[in-house]
Amino acid sequence: MSGATATLLFELGMEELPPGALDTLSDRLAEALADGLDRAGVSHGEVRALGAPRRLAVQIEAVARRQPDRDFERRGPARAVAFDETGAPTRAAEGFARSCGVDVDQLETLETDEGAWLVHRGTETGRDTDALLPALIDHALTQLPIPKRMRWGDQSSEFVRPVHWVVLMLDQAVVPTEVFGVASGRDSRGHRFHHPGPVRLADAGDYTAAMRAAHVLVDRTDRRDHILEGVRAEGEAIGGHAVIDTELLDEVNALVEWPVVLSGSFDEAFLRVPPEALISSMQGHQRYFPVRDAEGHLLPRFITVANIDSRDPARVIAGNERVIRPRLADAAFFWDQDRARTLESRLPALEQVVFQKQLGSIAEKSARVAALAARYAERFETDAHQAQRAARLAKADLLTEMVDEFPELQGVMGRYYAREDGEPAAVAAALDEIYQPRFAADAVAASPLGRLLAVAERADTLVGIFAIGKVPTGAKDPFALRRAAVGLLRSLIEGEHAIDLAALFQAAAAQQPAALAAAEQVEPLVEFCLERLRGVYQEAGYGAELFEAVRSVRAPGTLTPVDFDRRLRACHDFARLPAAGSLAAANKRIRNILRKAGSEIPATVDKTRLYEPAEQALESALESRTPAVEALIQRGAYSEALAQLAELREPVDRFFDQVMVMSDDPAIQANRLALLQRLQDQFLAIADVSALPESA
Structure with missing residues (x-):
């Protein structure tokens, strides 16, 4: 071998892989082999995960041909027990030296706060990389996520598919090993029909070009x-x-x-x-x-x-x-x-289709969703009769031949069949929209009726499944409740429907079988949805401090997602204002002052007790903005309200520079605390801006 580094090629040839497994196995094999080199201290360059239906391959550039030498220090017994009174080595010292392969007089002393110890120091010579590779390959293969392994021939080993050839090379040289009973070499195989014979590889770096010539694109x-x-x-x-x-x-x-x-x-x-x-x-x-x-x-x-x-x-x-x-x-x-049959004619058969044994049939679920949709129809500005009609028909296409053959068309075919049956256009569209969003990047339902059904359907599912104790744990979520919660939240937020989740879940719980005591799940469900909402904002790139700023002012047990969203976005806008950092710091200071005050704070500010110009200016600025701010908050225009409050930066800064809040005069002190309380309340009516970073 020449050169300090070489290109490593490992190819495992086999029967055709399951198409869904190729990418995962290829990536994981490359990661595991690179990790093995890292753990062994073998430096390397770019790692390429390659693969095709009949092969998994890894090509790694600039792989060091040997491990670096490594200094080591092995600690032995304390000197106090290693030598007797005459200074002669004890059996403990001799045993330690023997285990290190040296004489006692070759051992050194390590001084620590705990005392002196015998140590053996030395340098471990690095091994050649080709000697390390067989074990690294075996370990990497054991790390592959193969849910269903198979055996073949008289082999006792198992893998995803029978292995027919193995290539393991460093530059031009073959690294000898055996994988699943097959010896490594330099012969790969080309396309099954265009190049059925072996492909002899002269150099590991020529792999992709050689395979292309053999009608295989391995990248x-x-x-x-x-x-x-x-x-x-x-x-x-x-x-x-x-x-x-x-x-x-x-x-x-x-x-x-x-x-x-x-x-x-x-x-x-x-x-x-x-x-x-x-x-x-x-x-x-x-x-x-x-x-x-x-x-x-x-x-x-x-x-x-x-x-x-x-x-x-x-x-x-x-x-x-x-x-x-x-x-x-x-x-x-x-x-x-x-x-040949209408959707309505299929409804009786839904009574025989079980949704969940404790929650009844699909027909019973549809009835619950219909009742919930009718109750909230006015809030979604939709017709209650159409809402009930759409909810009753929404699951009928489950019993059609087309959906039985193509389950992914559930809802889509309901829309088409409803049109054929002469149902109103809004009802037909809602039969499809009830399932939106179907996946993370999918849009919410376009129509209010569709969003109403999407919300009612998910609310019924969440309350029912929580009531039977099937709450998601860890990675387990067999009823896809996390996805259902996110779909419900997005439908309310993007549709701008101001619905309180606690009230919605209470209404859904009232429809559940009485034996389940579903109403007890309302508060846990609100918290569950709140955590899903946290995840939605994190994925959208909003900082955790924005979420906490709004969450901390939420009334316990309640959550109106669209209002929460408006407040959070208002905080995001506020945080970009020049005054944000200063006001965030001021609110932190106010919070601490009020917390430590220890006395009852007056409900109102007595203007006659404001003696300092700076406190008078702050009270005046606050007083002049309060009506506009409260009107904006009432309308849910939180960004505009915080923009108004941002204008208080100068009088707030001046107040803290020039006014001693904790005056020796109790009446003056209480009045100043009341002023700060009033200022804090203006912000807390929207969010706790003290949770925002001062460097905003």
Whole structure:
């Protein structure tokens, strides 16, 4: 070997991996191997996690060829017991020396506050990296998150798939080892069809180029980009734009080694079926990318990614077109069959579908949601009759053939079937919107009726599940209550609906089975939602101090999310004002002064007892702004109210510079405390700005 560093390559070749496992296993293998080198003290450069359907690989640059030498110090017995009265070594000293491989006279003394001790100091020679790698590889493989392992042949070891070849190299040299019974070497394997033979690697640094020549793109990012660019270009070439779902793109990327983008077509007659059903069929069953035109209408075309560069692409396309036709025909059949019955006709059957055994059937849940929606309809400026109607129909599409085949279309198909049944447009839209937001980046329902149903549905679920004792713990949340709470909070905040959660949960609890004592869960649920709200703001980049500034002035047991949001955003705006830091510090000082006062503070300020110009100026400034500030607070215009209060910076600063609050005269002292109390109350009517950083 030459040079102080080398490129390390480890490749594990196997049967095709589950597509959902490739990215995770590839990343974790690279992390575990790099961590092993770090723990061994072996320096290295860039770490690349590579992989394709039949291989996991890690390439690490500038790996030191050996560990550095390491100085060590091993502490032995105290000198008091290591030598007898004559100075001769005792058995304790001799035993320690023997264990260190030296003579007693080669040991040194370590002086500490606790006394003197024998020590053995030395330098441990670093090992060659190639000698360390087999153990590091074995350890890294044991760290992989493989939920379901398998055995093969006569091997006792287990892995995600049978292993067929192993490459382990440092630059041009093979590092001998054995992994799952397979000896390491320099021979990889190319594409199963384009290059079925071995690929002999001359140098670890040539790996990606050598594999590309063998029709395998091992860099996952490059392969994904290649697929993405190809699919987009093909969509434009056939007169539209490809519908690219990120999860589908990742799945396709994990299925192909040599992606070749092709497009095909299907019978235009299938376009009478709702586009979401056709898209679900193409994406879910065939892993095709649908195509839309410039207006967003679905085209009778699809894009597929083959794993072979065929000499006759037309045959590959024809084969895919033959495969997609029966899938789309099934979707069309489900559409026609489902429309033969109205959603309302399916409602009695919901009585036989269990939501949760202690909480009853889906029909009973729908009735609870309907009652809650009717109660809050006016608060959402919606029609109570429509709210009840939509709530009753919302789960009916669960019993349709289409949703049974494509569960992800729940709600979407309800909207289409409701339109076919002649339901009001608002009701039909709400059957889909009740599920919004479906995921973190999803929008809340666009209509007030949709937001009402989304809130009522989630409130019923939260109260019911809490009442049966299935509160989320740690990472366990089988009923997705955290997601439900966030969806409820976002619907209220973004829809600007001033609803108190305690009252909402009380109303929902009244609908639950009497044996559950659901009302006892209202306060814990409010706190649960408050913690979810904290997480929402943290993810949005708001500091924890803003959250605490608002939380601390909240009345116990209550939470109106939209009001909380307005206050927090007002604090965020206030914190950017030049006066914010000074007023935050002043409020901290006021809080401490009032806390230590120890006497009853008057309810009002006696102007006749204000003797100092600075206290008179503060009282005057506060008095002049109070009506406007209170009016703004009443309207929920908290940012404007804090902006008004920010103008008190100068008189507040002057007050503390020139006035002694704790006067020797008790009456003057009490009056000044009353002035500070009044000032603090103005701020506390919005938030505790003393929680904000003074450097804001």
